[in-house]
Each structure stands twice: as structure tokens, then as C-alpha cells.
Amino acid sequence: MDAIEALKGRRSVRVYEDKPVPKDVIEEIIDTARLAPTANNIQPWEFIVVTDPAARRKIADLTDWGKFIAQSGACVAVYAKAVKHYLEDGSAAIENILVAAHALGLGTCWVAGYGKDYGEPIREMLGVPEGYKLVGLVSLGYPAERPEAKGKRGVSDVLHWERYRDKSTKEA
Amino acid sequence: MDAIEALKGRRSVRVYEDKPVPKDVIEEIIDTARLAPTANNIQPWEFIVVTDPAARRKIADLTDWGKFIAQSGACVAVYAKAVKHYLEDGSAAIENILVAAHALGLGTCWVAGYGKDYGEPIREMLGVPEGYKLVGLVSLGYPAERPEAKGKRGVSDVLHWERYRDKSTKEA
Numbered sequence: 001m002d003a004i005e006a007l008k009g010r011r012s013v014r015v016y017e018d019k020p021v022p023k024d025v026i027e028e029i030i031d032t033a034r035l036a037p038t039a040n041n042i043q044p045w046e047f048i049v050v051t052d053p054a055a056r057r058k059i060a061d062l063t064d065w066g067k068f069i070a071q072s073g074a075c076v077a078v079y080a081k082a083v084k085h086y087l088e089d090g091s092a093a094i095e096n097i098l099v100a101a102h103a104l105g106l107g108t109c110w111v112a113g114y115g116k117d118y119g120e121p122i123r124e125m126l127g128v129p130e131g132y133k134l135v136g137l138v139s140l141g142y143p144a145e146r147p148e149a150k151g152k153r154g155v156s157d158v159l160h161w162e163r164y165r166d167k168s169t170k171e172a
Numbered sequence: 173m174d175a176i177e178a179l180k181g182r183r184s185v186r187v188y189e190d191k192p193v194p195k196d197v198i199e200e201i202i203d204t205a206r207l208a209p210t211a212n213n214i215q216p217w218e219f220i221v222v223t224d225p226a227a228r229r230k231i232a233d234l235t236d237w238g239k240f241i242a243q244s245g246a247c248v249a250v251y252a253k254a255v256k257h258y259l260e261d262g263s264a265a266i267e268n269i270l271v272a273a274h275a276l277g278l279g280t281c282w283v284a285g286y287g288k289d290y291g292e293p294i295r296e297m298l299g300v301p302e303g304y305k306l307v308g309l310v311s312l313g314y315p316a317e318r319p320e321a322k323g324k325r326g327v328s329d330v331l332h333w334e335r336y337r338d339k340s341t342k343e344a
Contacts, residue, residue, distance in 0.1 A: 003178035003275035007204035007268050030331045032179035034324060037270065037282050043325050048332045055334065079336075085284055088308070091263035092282075096179050098209060098264075099271065103175035110209050110264075112257055127336040136260070149207060153215050159202045160220045162227065164251075164299040 001103040010098050011149065013107025014068040016141030020051065021073040025104055026140070030076075032100040036092040039085035045093050045135070048077040048126045058125065059137065062118040066111035066137055073141035077122060078113070079132040087114060090135030097138055107143030110136050178275040183321065185279025186240040188313030192223065193245040197276055198312070202248075204272040208264040211257035217265050217307070220249040220298045230297065231309065234290040238283035238309055245313035249294060250285070251304040259286060262307030269310055279315030282308050 001009075030047050038044070050056055051074045059077070060070035069075045078094055080086040094110055101108045113119055113134030123132060157167050173181075202219050210216070222228055223246045231249070232242035241247045250266055252258040266282055273280045285291055285306030295304060329339050 001175045003173045003175045004200065004204060004272060006175035007272055008207050010207070010209070012209060027327055027331065028176065031327045032176060034327060034330045035180050035182070035321060036267065037182070037184060039284055041323060043330070045330060046332060046336060047330055048334075048336055050334055052334055084287060087259050088263040088266075088284065088286060091260040092267040092270075094260075095208065095264040095267040096271075099268075100176060100179055112211055112260065114260060115256060126332075129336070129338075151213060153206060155199055155203045155206060158206045158215070158217060158219055159199065160218060160298075162220075162222055162224055164218060164220055164301070166301075 006099050006103040010102040011147045012109045013143045013145060014109050015145040016072045017144045019073060019142050021140055026074060029097055029100045032096040033093040036096045038089040042083055044081040044083050044086045045090055046079050050075045059122055062121055063111055069139045072139035076138040076140060077126055078135040079128045080135050082131055082133045086133060087135060094136050094138060101140055106140055109139045112136055173275040178271050182270050182274040183319045184281045185315045185317060186281050187317040188244045189316045191245060191314050193312055198246060201269055201272045204268040205265040208268045210261040214255055216253035216255050216258050217262055218251050222247045231294055234293055235283055241311045244311035248310040248312060249298055250307040251295060251300045252307050254303055254305050258305060259307060266308050266310060273312055278312055281311045284308055
């Protein structure tokens with residue numbers, strides 16, 4: 001799939017077909033994540049791919065907005081060493097996962113990790129060392145829905161040339 | 173360009189040709205940024221595109237590791253309302269900018285914004301309202317270098333199946 005098309009076409013998918021995701025496809029996706037930009041080349045991230053249904057059910061139950069993780073083919077738990085820019089690094093890596101998955105015909109949904117109380121119990125459950133922070137959980141599977149982009153601000157609303165201008169006020 | 177190729181091929185580019193980036197190319201890039209995932213669809217981001225050489229020089233001088241912004245064709249300052257997940261949202265948007273730019277033949281470098289003391293003076297300089305936080309600065313231009321990926325951890329080092337395993341210890 002074309003890169004621009006993939007970037008624009010990615011949506012949050014929360015309903016999946018009951019079909020596993022092949023291991024080599026997951027490896028290809030994580031290969032794009034590890035090549036995301038990272039401050040000072042620290043690469044603080046670890047990607048734990050959970051396919052086991054019982055483990056996914058447990059993760060889903062621990063989250064607030066990630067119940068669909070129980071029904072997806074896989075869940076990628078992204079943890080990072082708590083270095084200064086871990087949240088930016090980890091978020092860039094997750095975005096690569098989402099875009100790569102979409103390009104390969106899969107659907108994903110990013111379940112937030114920052115500031116969530118399930119970061120620690122999931123870390124312990126997955127055997128991730130102490131001190132690592134949950135960046136986010138990504139559900140991954142073959143999409144059984146095709147959501148439209150809804151209520152998105154337009155380019156002219158978010159893009160400011162040279163200087164910020166208040167776009168909420170209509171100007172002459 | 174193919175999406176997977178674009179995700180894997182992006183590098184941090186800090187040396188640029190002395191050549192402006194067309195406005196419609198910048199608009200296309202920001203169009204991918206505004207479609208990045210965003211918690212609760214808040215879309216807290218604003219993208220201020222600075223092409224003016226004097227303004228870029230001023231921004232470059234304020235930063236620690238962004239001196240090359242003075243020589244790039246443009247600089248995108250990404251600010252966001254300080255909502256809970258602004259840093260993840262803003263980072264996903266920046267990653268889209270980097271990948272889109274690479275797919276369109278441009279080079280970029282992400283200059284960190286989080287926790288940096290230049291966030292406020294650049295905000296004031298660009299007329300961004302109080303309360304917005306700098307996510308990052310992105311230099312943008314036609315690349316005059318082709319950096320290789322250096323010292324990257326391999327897929328098998330960062331990917332863990334079902335459970336974290338310490339990869340630093342060689343196992344049988």
C-alpha cells in the first residue's frame with residue numbers, strides 16, 4: 001500500500017474476525033516499530049506480543065477502554081525504560097505499528113498506557129522488569145468493521161503559516 | 173512509496189539542500205498528521221509551519237540540538253493543548269509527518285520539545301496561546317545526506333512472544 005494512503009487511511013478498529021495473525025506478519029510490523037525515531041538512539045522499548053486467549057482476556061479485563069483486546073488476534077504491550085523521552089519514543093513506535101498493520105490489511109486500536117493503573121499489574125503479569133513503563137497496548141487483528149474518520153479538524157484548521165492564528169474566529 | 177518501505181527507510185536528516193519546500197507538499201504532509209490517532213478524538217494539536225529564514229534562525233538558536241533548523245527549508249512547530257494524552261497524540265502526529273515527508277522525498281529531524289526550556293519562548297514568538305505545550309520541532313527539507321540506520325536493536329532483541337525474556341543473556 002502507498003505510504004500516504006496508509007497514513008491517511010488508518011482508523012481505530014475495535015471489532016475483529018476470529019482469525020489469528022501469522023507470526024511473520026507480526027514480525028514485519030515490529031520491524032517497523034524498532035526503526036522509529038528515538039531520542040539519543042536509546043531505543044528504550046520492548047514489544048511483548050500476546051496471542052494466548054486467556055492472557056488477552058486478563059489484559060482486557062484490567063483495562064478500562066480495552067475490552068476488545070480479548071477478541072483481537074493479538075495484543076502488543078509496549079513497555080519502555082523510563083528515560084526522559086520514553087513516551088515520545090514509544091508513541092512513535094506504536095504509530096509505526098498502527099500504520100504498518102493497516103498497510104498489511106490488519107486493524108488496530110491504541111489503548112493508552114500513560115497514567116493508567118493497569119500498567120503495573122500487566123507489567124508483572126508479562127514478566128517485564130521493574131522500572132519499565134507501559135506506553136500503550138495495541139490490539140491487532142483482521143478487521144470486521146471499517147470505521148470512517150469522524151469529526152476530524154481540516155488541514156486549514158490545524159495548519160498555521162509562520163504564526164498561530166485563531167481559526168475559531170472567521171476572518172475577512 | 174510503499175508504506176512499509178517508508179516506515180523502515182526514514183532516518184534523521186540534519187543536512188539539507190538550499191531549496192524551499194512547496195506549500196502543497198507541506199499541506200499534504202500535515203494532512204497525514206491531523207489524521208493520526210488521538211485519545212478521545214480531542215485532536216489537541218496545532219502545526220505552525222515556519223519558512224521565514226530569520227524566524228528559523230531564531231528558533232534554531234533557542235534550541236540545544238536543533239541548530240540545523242536554520243538551514244532546513246521549513247520547521248514545523250507542533251504544539252498541543254495540555255490534555256492528559258497530548259504527548260502521545262502529538263508524537264503520533266509527528267511520526268506521521270516524518271514518514272510522509274520521507275515518502276515524498278524529503279528529509280526531517282525531530283527535535284524534542286518535552287521538558288525543554290525553549291518551549292515557552294518559541295510559543296510566545298509564534299503567537300501560540302498560553303497553556304499549549306511544545307511536543308516537538310521538525311526540520312523539513314530536501315536531504316543533502318543519506319544517513320544509515322546505526323546501532324539499531326534487531327527484531328529478535330525487541331520482540332517477546334507471550335512474555336518478556338531477558339535477551340541480554342544468551343540462551344541455549
